[in-house]
Amino acid sequence: xxxxxxxxxxxxxxxxxxxxxxxxxxxxxxxxxxxxxxxxxxxxxxxxxxxxxxxxxxxxxxxxxxxxxxxxxxxxxxxxxxxxxxxxxxxxxxxxxxxxxxxxxxxxxxxxxxxxxxxxxxxxxxxxxxxxxxxxxxxxxxxxxxxxxxxxxxxxxxxxxxxxxxxxxxxxxxxxxxxxxxxxxxxxxxxxxxxxxxxxxxxxxxxxxxxxxxxxxxxxxxxxxxxxxxxxxxxxxxxxxxxxxxxxxxxxxxxxxxxxxxxxxxxxxxxxxxxxxxxxxxxxxxxxxxxxxxxxxxxxxxxxxxxxxxxxx
Amino acid sequence: xxxxxxxxxxxxxxxxxxxxxxxxxxxxxxxxxxxxxxxxxxxxxxxxxxxxxxxxxxxxxxxxxxxxxxxxxxxxxxxxxxxxxxxxxxxxxxxxxxxxxxxxxxxxxxxxxxxxxxxxxxxxxxxxxxxxxxxxxxxxxxxxxxxxxxxxxxxxxxxxxxxxxxxxxxxxxxxxxxxxxxxxxxxxxxxxxxxxxxxxxxxxxxxxxxxxxxxxxxxxxxxxxxxxxxxxxxxxxxxxxxxxxxxxxxxxxxxxxxxxxxxxxxxxxxxxxxxxxxxxxxxxxxxxxxxxxxxxxxxxxxxxxxxxxxxxxxxxxxxxxxxxxxxxxxxxxxxxxxxxxx
Numbered sequence: 001x002x003x004x005x006x007x008x009x010x011x012x013x014x015x016x017x018x019x020x021x022x023x024x025x026x027x028x029x030x031x032x033x034x035x036x037x038x039x040x041x042x043x044x045x046x047x048x049x050x051x052x053x054x055x056x057x058x059x060x061x062x063x064x065x066x067x068x069x070x071x072x073x074x075x076x077x078x079x080x081x082x083x084x085x086x087x088x089x090x091x092x093x094x095x096x097x098x099x100x101x102x103x104x105x106x107x108x109x110x111x112x113x114x115x116x117x118x119x120x121x122x123x124x125x126x127x128x129x130x131x132x133x134x135x136x137x138x139x140x141x142x143x144x145x146x147x148x149x150x151x152x153x154x155x156x157x158x159x160x161x162x163x164x165x166x167x168x169x170x171x172x173x174x175x176x177x178x179x180x181x182x183x184x185x186x187x188x189x190x191x192x193x194x195x196x197x198x199x200x201x202x203x204x205x206x207x208x209x210x211x212x213x214x215x216x217x218x219x220x221x222x223x224x225x226x227x228x229x230x231x232x233x234x235x236x237x238x239x240x241x242x243x244x245x246x247x248x249x250x251x252x253x254x255x256x257x258x259x260x261x262x263x264x265x266x267x268x269x270x271x272x273x274x275x276x277x278x279x280x281x282x283x284x285x286x287x288x289x290x291x292x293x294x295x296x297x298x299x300x301x302x303x304x305x306x307x308x309x310x311x312x313x
Numbered sequence: 314x315x316x317x318x319x320x321x322x323x324x325x326x327x328x329x330x331x332x333x334x335x336x337x338x339x340x341x342x343x344x345x346x347x348x349x350x351x352x353x354x355x356x357x358x359x360x361x362x363x364x365x366x367x368x369x370x371x372x373x374x375x376x377x378x379x380x381x382x383x384x385x386x387x388x389x390x391x392x393x394x395x396x397x398x399x400x401x402x403x404x405x406x407x408x409x410x411x412x413x414x415x416x417x418x419x420x421x422x423x424x425x426x427x428x429x430x431x432x433x434x435x436x437x438x439x440x441x442x443x444x445x446x447x448x449x450x451x452x453x454x455x456x457x458x459x460x461x462x463x464x465x466x467x468x469x470x471x472x473x474x475x476x477x478x479x480x481x482x483x484x485x486x487x488x489x490x491x492x493x494x495x496x497x498x499x500x501x502x503x504x505x506x507x508x509x510x511x512x513x514x515x516x517x518x519x520x521x522x523x524x525x526x527x528x529x530x531x532x533x534x535x536x537x538x539x540x541x542x543x544x545x546x547x548x549x550x551x552x553x554x555x556x557x558x559x560x561x562x563x564x565x566x567x568x569x570x571x572x573x574x575x576x577x578x579x580x581x582x583x584x585x586x587x588x589x590x591x592x593x594x595x596x597x598x599x600x601x602x603x604x605x606x607x608x609x610x611x612x613x614x615x616x617x618x619x620x621x622x623x624x625x626x627x628x629x630x631x632x633x634x635x636x637x638x639x640x641x642x643x644x645x646x647x648x649x650x651x652x653x654x655x
Contacts, residue, residue, distance in 0.1 A: 211416040217371050218411075219431055219482070220404035233421045307421065309466040 001305060008301055012294045019290035020072070023283050024065050030277065033057065034081045037277040055081055068283065077287075078280035080273075087284035090269060095288070097167060098265035101258070102250055104181055105189035106243065112193040114239070117200025118232065124205065132197060139194025144253050148187035148260045155183065165262035184261040188253050192246040199242045203235040210234075237307050244300035248293045317385075318489050318522055319345040319368075324382035326360070326367045335592045337363040339546035340382075342619065345490065348520045350513070352533040352554075354569070355543035359589065361526045362412075364543070365492045368524075369409060370399050387489075405435040408483035412495040414475035418467035424451070424478045425463030431485045450481035454511060473504035477511065484515060494526045509536050530573050534558060539626075542566045545589050545600040548619065552627030562622055562629035564605045599632070607633055 035051045036043075052058045056067070071078060077087035120132035156164035162183050168176035207213065208231055216230045255267035266285055273282035305311045326338035338360045345351050355361050366372040370391060373380035384391040386407065391399065403409075411417040419427055428447035432438040438446065444463070451459035454477040467475055476496060483491050493512065497505040513536055516523055525537060533540055533554065540557040542550040542565065550563040561567045568585035587604040590596055596603070598613040605612065611632050619628040620635060 211411050211413060212419040214366075214371055215409070215411055215417045215479070216419065218369055218403055218409035220400045220402070220434055221430070222400060222434075230419055234419070309421065309423070310468050 001302075004305065005298070005302065008298050012298065015294055016287075016291060020069060020283075020287060021065075023286045023290070024068065025061070027279055027282050027286075028061065030274075032277055034277045034279055037275075038082070068280075072287070077284040080278050080281040082276045082278045082281070087280050090281065091266060091284055091288055094264055094266045094269050096170075097263055098251070098254055098258070098267060100170070100177075100181060101184055101188065101254055101263065101265060102247065104185035105192060105250055106247055108185055108189035109192035109196055109243070109246070112189075113196035114200050114232075114236075116193075117197040117239075118204055118227065118235075120197070120201045121204030121208065122227065129201075132201065136194045136198045136201075139190045139197075142190065144187045144191060145256050145260055147190060148184065148257055151183045151187060152260070165260075167263050180261075180263075184257045184263060187260075188250055188257050191253075192243070192250060195246055196239055196242050199239045200235065203238050204231060207231045207235040233307060237304065240300055240303050240307065244296055247296050251289050251292055316346060317344045318347050318387060319343070319524075320383070320385040321364075321368065322383040322385070324364065324367060324384060325380070326363050326372055327379045327381075329377045329379065333593050336546050336595060337592055338367060339595070341543070341546070341548055343524075343541055343548065343551075345522050345524055347489065348516065348522055349539060350516060350523045350525060350537045352537035352540045353524060353526045353543055354528065354530065354533055354540055356528055356569075356589065358592075359543045360546040360592075361528075361543055362494050365409070365494050365524065365526050368492065369403055369407060370394075370396075371409075401435070404431050404483075404488070405486045406488050407490045407492065408486070408488045410476070410479050410483050410491060410493040410496045413499040414472055414479050415499065417479055418470075418475055420467055423464050423466050424470065428463070428478070428482045428485050431482060435486050446485060447481075450485045451478065453484070454478070454481040454515070456481070472500055473507060476500060476504075476508050480508070480511060480515070484519065484521070487519065488521060490522045490524065492524045492526070495528070496525070497529070497532060498527070505532070512536065530569060542569070545595065546592060547600060547630065549601065549631070550627075550629045551619070552622075552624065552629075556622075556624055556627040560622075560624070560627070562627070562634060563601075563631050564607055564633075565601045566629075568604075599630075609633075 033052075034055065035048050035057065038051065039047060049058070056064060059067075068078065075088070077091070079085065080087055080090060083090070116132050116135070120129040123129055151162075152164045156162050162179055166180060168180045170177045208227075213226065213231055216226050221230065251267075254265060255271055257263075258265040258267040259271060266288065270282065270285040270289070272278070273285060301311075321341055321343040324338055324341040324343075325336070328335040328337060341360070341364050343351070343353070343364075353361050353364065363372055367380055368384050368391065370380070372378055374396075380392055382392065386402065391402065394402070418424065425444055425447040428450055429438075429440070429443035432443040432446045433440065448459045448463050451463055456462050456474060456477055462470075462474075467478070470478060476499075480491075480496070483493075496512070497508050500508060509532060512523060512525075515521065525532070527533060537554055539553050540551065541548050542557065542563065544565050550557065550561070550566045552560075557566060558570065561570055565585070568583070571583040572585060574582060585604055590600055590603065596613070598611075598615055599605070599608075599617055602608050602612040609632060615632075617630045617632050617635070619630045621628050622634060
């Protein structure tokens, strides 16, 4: 298992390298640069040249990239050209918020999806099943920003149950933190829950038709044990795949949701960096999000090994 | 107490589908003595597997699946039992071996865990003791280095070993009866013989009765004490292996025997013409009437019951038996009549 994890980590190195190339050059495809964003509307070409020379932006792109990569490998992500603070510091300050948001969203998704999908499969074509299908359809088709806005409107403004935005740190108040996080987590997690629920349902339906389920019944296994122990473990393999992919999308979705709920997370930071054409900051944040994606995939593969012994050996 | 451990009377399993009622099992009678190997023989789709799953009440759980009749096990009707009572019987008193060992073991757990689950459920054995039992059982069915093999997963086993594993599982609580549903069909011929040997040896050692569901007459001849021949959801003939192989009474049984090659006999194989009737739409009379070379007027109108022949214990559901048509006479008649019979 450890050898397997090491192998997977080695494979992720070229992936991360690819991400770095894409990030670096795509950022520069956007019209305008840091200097034009900093100087605003009225500036002389000389001023711009001087600033470009100061930040090294007058060098050939390849040289800039090589320099950046060299620093990144050494753990130096550079300075934000706008705020003059180290990029790494800015990211690390905001990362916990995004991680918390993503984790909560996935947890909510799992808590909803797996029981719902399992029961829907067992009681196939019942009212419960139709209800679950309806949830699946709505969950997938409702965009997270709309769901978020509606929840702010009804649950925060009308009912006053939750704050309408802003962030309370975990160290300040656990309850306050949860209150500020729960709505954005639901907004983000609903779509994931819907997709995972549908996958759980269809996968369960397939597994419960297998001979080993019949065999387990013939062994005298109780229904609950049959479903949880014999069926679910096999049915979860494709669900984990879907959850992994969806968690990747969820990181992208957090950019919008953090904005709506005023959460100072990495998504919000990325958005700021884009508007300011803050190259170093943008490259840093996207590289982090890319790494997160790689790590999530690694976790998915490890969970696979746990669920399916054929992969482990 | 009767001399049988199981008596199945008029067992019917009907599936209600959109196309109508499928009478997969339609009045099956079976008797099994302790320690006996009974074969249930028939072609694909005749209701053999549904019969065995109905006895275990694996079929009949849904609204669309309707079970009726009686399945007496040690004098108690299994069809009257609650699901919780059935659960105590399944695995502990009656266990099953399924056709395809590639799919009947759970890929997510190692084989030892799957075997150990049985004593854990039925005998409340602690984990360690149950595992010990699993290793013992694997040893008993002839798996080399059983303690190592127990912690391996089904995909690390070959087909024959998996079936041994399944048999070990079915034996682990020392049941009275094992229902083996085509246990050798999915295996290579060489492995088939090994598994059959194993079943016979285990029966001799443990005294477990075996109900062997199969379509393979070779398997039957080799292994079984008694044979029940099934056709379109009904038992058409039942008797000892000698009765069935040497003195087959039912035209279907005769047809089956004619359609398998016999060593030392050079005659041409004679397949049974036609197809079994659709289980949606069964004929009023004998179900074999359309394919029977000896069909009579009565056969088309009335279903024959199982009648005892001159040999005690040998029963056949055929009007010819009632008519008293001589056995020899029938044998000499041509197998296939010209158009006039149809």
